[in-house]
Structures are given as structure tokens and as C-alpha cells.
Amino acid sequence: MPSWPALASQAFNGLALGSLLALVSSGLTIILGTLGVLNFAHGALFAVGAYAAFVMLQYTQSFLLAIAVGCGFMLVLGFLLERLIIRFFYGRPHEDQILVTYGIGIVLVECVRAVFGGNAQRVPTPSWGQGATQLGFLIYPTYRLQLIAIIATLLVGLYLVLYRTSMGLVVRAGIENPGMVGILGINLRRTFLLVFAIGVVAVGLAGMLYAPVVAVTPDMGANFMAQSFVVIVLGGLGSFPGAVVGGLIAGEIVSLTSAFNSSYSEVMLYALMALLLVLRPQGLFGSEGRV
Amino acid sequence: MKLDRRQILLGSAGAAAGLVLPGTAWAQTPASIGTFPDGVTADSVFVGLTIPLTGVFSGDGGDLKLGYELAISEINAGSESAKAWGLQGKGVLGRQIRYKVSDTEGKPNLDVQSATQFIQRDKAIMLAGSVSSASAIALEELGSREKVLYMVGIAGSNDITGKNCQRYGFRSQQNAYMAAKALAPVVAKALGKNMKTAFLVPDYTYGHTVYDSFAKFSKEQGWQQVAKEVVPLGTTDYSSALLNIANSGADVFVNIAFGADAVASTKQAEQFGVLKKMKLVVPNLSSFQDKELGAEIMQGVYGSCDFWWTLSDRYPLAKAFVDAFVAKNKYHPRWGAHIGYMQTYLWALTVERVKSFNPVEVIKAMEASKEQPYETTIGKVYFRAEDHQMVRPIPILRGKAPAEMKGPEDYYEIVDVAEGESVMNPPGLFGCKLGPYS
Numbered sequence: 221m222p223s224w225p226a227l228a229s230q231a232f233n234g235l236a237l238g239s240l241l242a243l244v245s246s247g248l249t250i251i252l253g254t255l256g257v258l259n260f261a262h263g264a265l266f267a268v269g270a271y272a273a274f275v276m277l278q279y280t281q282s283f284l285l286a287i288a289v290g291c292g293f294m295l296v297l298g299f300l301l302e303r304l305i306i307r308f309f310y311g312r313p314h315e316d317q318i319l320v321t322y323g324i325g326i327v328l329v330e331c332v333r334a335v336f337g338g339n340a341q342r343v344p345t346p347s348w349g350q351g352a353t354q355l356g357f358l359i360y361p362t363y364r365l366q367l368i369a370i371i372a373t374l375l376v377g378l379y380l381v382l383y384r385t386s387m388g389l390v391v392r393a394g395i396e397n398p399g400m401v402g403i404l405g406i407n408l409r410r411t412f413l414l415v416f417a418i419g420v421v422a423v424g425l426a427g428m429l430y431a432p433v434v435a436v437t438p439d440m441g442a443n444f445m446a447q448s449f450v451v452i453v454l455g456g457l458g459s460f461p462g463a464v465v466g467g468l469i470a471g472e473i474v475s476l477t478s479a480f481n482s483s484y485s486e487v488m489l490y491a492l493m494a495l496l497l498v499l500r501p502q503g504l505f506g507s508e509g510r511v
Numbered sequence: 512m513k514l515d516r517r518q519i520l521l522g523s524a525g526a527a528a529g530l531v532l533p534g535t536a537w538a539q540t541p542a543s544i545g546t547f548p549d550g551v552t553a554d555s556v557f558v559g560l561t562i563p564l565t566g567v568f569s570g571d572g573g574d575l576k577l578g579y580e581l582a583i584s585e586i587n588a589g590s591e592s593a594k595a596w597g598l599q600g601k602g603v604l605g606r607q608i609r610y611k612v613s614d615t616e617g618k619p620n621l622d623v624q625s626a627t628q629f630i631q632r633d634k635a636i637m638l639a640g641s642v643s644s645a646s647a648i649a650l651e652e653l654g655s656r657e658k659v660l661y662m663v664g665i666a667g668s669n670d671i672t673g674k675n676c677q678r679y680g681f682r683s684q685q686n687a688y689m690a691a692k693a694l695a696p697v698v699a700k701a702l703g704k705n706m707k708t709a710f711l712v713p714d715y716t717y718g719h720t721v722y723d724s725f726a727k728f729s730k731e732q733g734w735q736q737v738a739k740e741v742v743p744l745g746t747t748d749y750s751s752a753l754l755n756i757a758n759s760g761a762d763v764f765v766n767i768a769f770g771a772d773a774v775a776s777t778k779q780a781e782q783f784g785v786l787k788k789m790k791l792v793v794p795n796l797s798s799f800q801d802k803e804l805g806a807e808i809m810q811g812v813y814g815s816c817d818f819w820w821t822l823s824d825r826y827p828l829a830k831a832f833v834d835a836f837v838a839k840n841k842y843h844p845r846w847g848a849h850i851g852y853m854q855t856y857l858w859a860l861t862v863e864r865v866k867s868f869n870p871v872e873v874i875k876a877m878e879a880s881k882e883q884p885y886e887t888t889i890g891k892v893y894f895r896a897e898d899h900q901m902v903r904p905i906p907i908l909r910g911k912a913p914a915e916m917k918g919p920e921d922y923y924e925i926v927d928v929a930e931g932e933s934v935m936n937p938p939g940l941f942g943c944k945l946g947p948y949s
Contacts, residue, residue: 234751236750237750240748339799340774340799352783360783361779361784433748433779434748434775434779435775437570440771442566475751475754478740482740482755486746
């Protein structure tokens with residue numbers, strides 16, 4: 221049995237890990253929950269975000285500036301993807317959406333590999349996040365502590381934009397009945413475009429913020445995509461608050477299991493997902509029926 | 512199987528001899544086996560390379576590929592290097608090597624799928640590749656089933672020349688046991704006896720055997736284990752495992768993760784303050800760990816590897832290899848490239864020794880290489896007949912501080928080169944039973 225300080229440390233780590241998982245999943249859930257598109261290019265966009273931070277950092281030497289420019293780049297990429305490809309798939313079955321987004325993912329990853337090669341790139345921790353901070357009995361990386369605050373702010377901001385403004389309402393109405401929304405004189409095309417791009421920026425931003433922590437390689441997104449799916453299944457497909465709670469639960473499961481035996485941490489995560497699919501298939505915050 | 516009158520006559524002569532000398536005559540080399548002789552045309556042979564160019568091992572895989580390609584181009588051209596290795600003329604036995612590379616993502620099922628295609632479609636006379644030990648085991652089994660020689664790529668698990676060893680597989684890289692036995696005394700001398708260790712172990716054959724071997728030999732040096740964290744292959748966030756390691760009170764952090772996993776875990780260990788409190792030891796350094804993490808993090812790290820490019824000061828063939836590689840690829844080769852390069856040459860050299868591509872003859876000659884060792888990029892080496900593990904020197908490296916580096920890729924100092932014979936495991940220790948030749 222691990223000691224209480226060890227358990228408390230892992231519980232805290234679960235919170236930090238969970239907030240990262242929530243941010244990584246947010247882009248996936250925004251696009252799924254509002255546009256109804258299951259975006260299998262999610263992992264690739266995460267990697268593109270990390271590489272955007274890497275490149276911008278070379279030019280700007282400032283992490284914040286790199287992130288700002290990187291977000292601009294992701295926004296443009298989101299616009300292009302939506303206009304050129306995704307918009308033709310809103311009315312198509314999920315299978316078609318999965319295939320096309322999966323294909324986009326492969327193309328993006330291979331483009332990254334063609335430009336940067338297969339080796340991991342170095343994205344240093346920003347100067348304001350260096351070192352570790354002593355929190356009572358626990359030593360924790362300063363950057364990860366800051367990330368908790370940054371991510372909380374970002375998630376609240378995203379929630380307000382998508383669910384507390386008329387934009388979110390228009391999108392959801394537009395998915396249900398595009399004809400009627402159009403008759404009401406609302407430019408649905410532009411709203412869809414914007415929401416998709418916001419989803420792309422969210423996942424890209426997750427990649428940028430995570431870049432100093434993980435190995436930045438072209439394939440880095442694959443595992444994050446798998447974890448994101450677990451998180452949104454836990455939280456309820458397409459539910460934004462669900463993704464946040466799902467992320468936190470996933471973080472706690474992984475971390476607390478590690479206090480006992482780290483080799484079981486991922487198994488426990490998938491076991492919980494399987495259990496939830498049996499007991500509550502729509503997830504914690506999901507509603508039955510369409511997403 | 513195509514038979515001509517001569518082979519039938521030879522076969523019946525063999526059968527007759529078998530009646531006279533039971534038990535010995537059937538060790539005769541079969542005239543047709545696997546892809547031989549179908550895979551040998553008048554002017555070329557085909558070699559199938561299964562390499563992870565994407566996924567966790569893509570960095571090592573890319574380097575490995577360039578090593579094979581350099582050796583093949585030198586051999587095909589009959590270059591000065593090829594002559595220095597002892598090859599005659601252009602190609603191998605006058606045949607040009609054709610090859611294809613298949614990206615197997617480091618997944619054993621894809622390795623087997625690609626290798627099967629190489630055998631059936633291309634009549635591959637030799638297979639090579641792999642970065643993961645799990646892939647190497649799968650390929651060895653396939654090679655032995657299909658009777659096609661497989662020259663193991665990057666793979667450090669004891670099982671490859673242990674319980675999973677195969678008649679048709681040969682490994683040049685040191686196994687985990689050899690690496691640990693060579694490394695432990697050097698690090699114990701440098702860092703001190705009676706240290707407390709924390710292990711990070713990737714959950715597959717490589718991770719477990721490297722852990723077993725390093726735990727054994729470090730214990731012999733008086734080191735005591737205080738934490739062991741087993742994590743899945745391809746983990747992205749090691750925070751929960753590192754938290755346990757950070758609080759374990761260890762003096763030494765032994766990180767067994769490989770490839771991109773090694774980079775992510777070491778980077779995160781640094782952020783958790785682990786590298787400030789503990790010395791880092793990496794039993795098998797990954798190909799680009801130095802460059803990917805930078806000298807700031809890698810300084811002072813101790814580890815073993817197959818090859819480091821400054822060995823070119825000691826061995827003429829290593830110098831030729833490093834110079835040619837740098838000229839072609841604009842960076843210094845890592846040990847992935849070296850394994851690909853050396854394994855290709857060893858195969859070609861053995862084929863020319865026996866003057867045949869027949870895998871059984873090639874295997875027997877490799878098994879007899881103790882009597883006739885190969886002169887290579889790491890000096891004299893040979894394959895052990897009992898388990899097909901190469902007996903070879905092992906470089907032990909220490910990461911240089913940024914100020915010590917004489918060039919952008921001068922990441923390591925070679926602190927020792929352990930002599931091969933002295934670090935070998937007894938042949939039967941890991942349960943190796945090589946299968947039949949045919």
C-alpha cells in the first residue's frame with residue numbers, strides 16, 4: 221500500500237495530467253459536438269501545432285509570441301481544410317467523414333516528416349517555466365503547474381464562446397435544419413467555417429503547449445488521439461463539459477493507478493471506458509441519440 | 512522446386528551415403544532451399560529491408576536505412592571500402608544487390624507482412640531490418656520458417672539470441688546481458704558503489720531483459736533497487752511514473768526507454784528535477800538521443816551502444832564508413848546506420864567466402880567464423896555457433912558537457928571499450944535452441 225503522501229502526490233498529478241488531456245480532447249469534442257464531424261486528423265493537427273511552435277520559436281525566440289503566431293497559422297490551416305474539404309462532408313455519413321479526415325491526417329503527418337525528418341525536435345521549456353516548484357511534500361515541474369492555470373483559462377474561454385454566444389446556437393441549429401437557419405437570414409457557411417477553425421486552433425494550441433513536455437516527432441499525435449477518444453467517450457461524445465470532466469477522470473485513473481503499479485495505468489483507463497460503455501453508453505455528460 | 516539430373520544424382524548419392532553413415536550424411540546442404548536458387552539471377556539478388564520509418568522508432572529506423580543503403584551502394588560499385596572489407600569485384604559474387612524498403616512502423620505484424628511479400632514476390636535472398644526487439648523476434652521466426660536468412664537490425668533483447676533464437680537469424684548488436692555486464696563496472700567505478708537505483712522500464716521484451724540484466728550486474732556492484740516503474744511502449748506522459756521515481760530517494764535513474772520514448776521520458780525527468788538529484792544511466796542509448804535532448808541534458812549520462820563515430824580513430828574500416836556516410840548524408844552516423852552497414856557487409860563477405868548464396872552454407876560459415884573472424888568497423892568479431900550472438904567489443908560512452916564538445920556532433924566520450932569474450936553470457940543461459948538447417 222503506498223503512503224498517503226505518495227497517493228496525494230499522484231492525485232495532484234492526476235489533476236495536472238487530466239487538465240492536459242482535457243485540452244487535447246477539447247478540439248476533438250468541439251468539432252464533433254457542434255459540426256457532427258468525427259475528426260480523425262486530430263492527432264496530426266496536434267503534431268502540426270507542436271511543429272508550428274517549434275518553427276516559430278526559431279524565429280521569434282519568445283514562447284508566447286511563437287504560440288500567438290502558431291495559433292494564427294492553425295486558424296488559416298483550419299479555414300483551408302474546411303473550405304477545401306470538410307464542408308463537402310457535413311451531410312455525408314460518419315464513415316465518409318472518418319475516411320477523409322484520416323486521409324488528411326496521413327497527408328499532414330507525412331508533410332511534417334518530409335520537411336523536418338523523423339527525429340524528435342527540441343522545444344525548450346519557456347524561461348518563465350523552468351525548474352521545479354516545492355509544494356509541501358511534493359516537487360512538481362513549474363511549467364506543468366502554470367499549464368494547469370493556462371488550460372483552465374483557455375477551456376473556460378472556449379466554453380463561453382461556443383456555448384454562451386449566439387454562434388454556438390446557430391451552429392447547433394444549422395446542423396439540425398440548415399434550410400430553416402438559412403431562411404432566417406443567418407450565414408451558416410461562415411459560422412461552420414469559424415467553428416471548425418476554432419477546433420483546429422484548440423488542438424494545435426494543445427500541441428504547442430505540450431511541445432516542451434513531450435518528444436516532438438511527426439507521429440506524436442497518434443497516442444494523443446487514442447487518449448482523446450477515451451476522454452470524450454468517458455465524458456460523452458460531443459459534450460464540451462464532458463471532455464473536461466472526462467479528461468480529469470482519465471488523468472486521475474492513470475495517476476492513482478501508478479501509485480500502486482504503473483504498468484496497469486493504461487489498462488485501468490481502458491477498463492473504465494469499457495465499463496462505462498456497458499453501464500452508460502452515452503458517457504457521463506452525453507445525451508442519447510445523435511451527437 | 513526445380514531439380515535437374517545432376518541434383519537428383521547428387522541426392523541419390525547422398526541418400527546412399529546416408530545408409531552407410533547414418534546421422535552425418537543428412538547434414539549435406541540442400542541444393543534448393545527457401546528462395547535459393549530461385550532468387551539468384553545471372554546478374555542480381557534481392558534483399559528485403561523491413562524498417563520502421565514512422566512511429567516511435569522512426570529516428571533509429573531512418574539511420575538504419577541509410578546504413579544499409581551505403582553498404583549496398585559501396586558493394587554494388589566495388590568501391591575501395593568494399594575491397595577493404597575483402598569483397599571481390601562489383602556486387603556480391605558478381606551479382607548486384609537490388610533492394611526495397613518497407614516501412615513497418617515498428618509493428619511486428621507489419622514486419623512479417625512485408626517480409627513475406629519480399630520472400631514470395633521478390634524472392635528475397637536475405638532479409639534485414641527491425642528496430643524493435645519484438646519485430647526482430649517475429650522476423651527471425653519467419654526467416655527460419657521460410658528458410659531465408661535474416662540479419663537482425665537494432666534489437667537488444669536477450670531473447671533474440673536466447674529463448675527465441677533461430678537458425679536463420681544472426682545478431683551483431685550486443686545483447687542486454689553483454690551491455691549490462693560491460694557497463695555496470697564502469698558506472699560503478701565512476702559514480703560509486705552502494706548506490707540506490709530507480710528503473711524506468713518499457714513493457715516489452717527489450718525493456719524486461721535489459722532490466723533483468725542491468726539489475727543483476729548493478730547489484731553485483733553493490734547497487735540497490737528502490738523503484739521500478741514499468742510503463743507501456745509509446746507512453747507520451749511519464750509524469751505519474753516519474754513522480755514515484757522522484758520521491759524514491761534513488762541516486763541513479765536507469766532509463767531503459769528507447770527511441771522517442773527515451774527522449775520524452777528523459778525530457779520529463781529533467782522537468783521533474785530527477786536529473787538534478789540523480790545520475791542518469793541508459794543501458795542502451797538510442798541513436799539520436801544526444802541530438803534530440805541536447806548536451807545540456809545528456810552531459811554526464813553513462814550508457815553503452817553498438818558504435819560511436821569516434822571509433823574511427825581506432826579502426827580503419829570505421830574511418831572509411833564514417834567518412835563515406837558523412838559525405839553522403841551530411842551528418843555523423845549513429846549505431847543504427849552502423850548495424851545496417853556492418854550486417855550487410857558481413858552477409859556479403861560470408862557469401863563470397865562460401866561462393867554461394869545458399870543460406871545453409873552461409874549459416875554454417877557464419878557459425879564457423881570463430882576460426883576465421885571478420886575484420887570490421889569494430890575490429891575482429893565473430894558469430895557464436897551456439898546462439899548466433901556476435902562476440903564483439905562494446906563501447907561505453909559518457910555524455911560530454913557542452914563546453915567539452917569539439918564539434919556539433921561530438922556528444923560522447925568513449926570511456927571504455929569492453930572486450931567481447933569477457934562479457935558473454937554462457938550460451939545456454941537464455942534457453943537458446945537453434946532449429947534445423949533445412
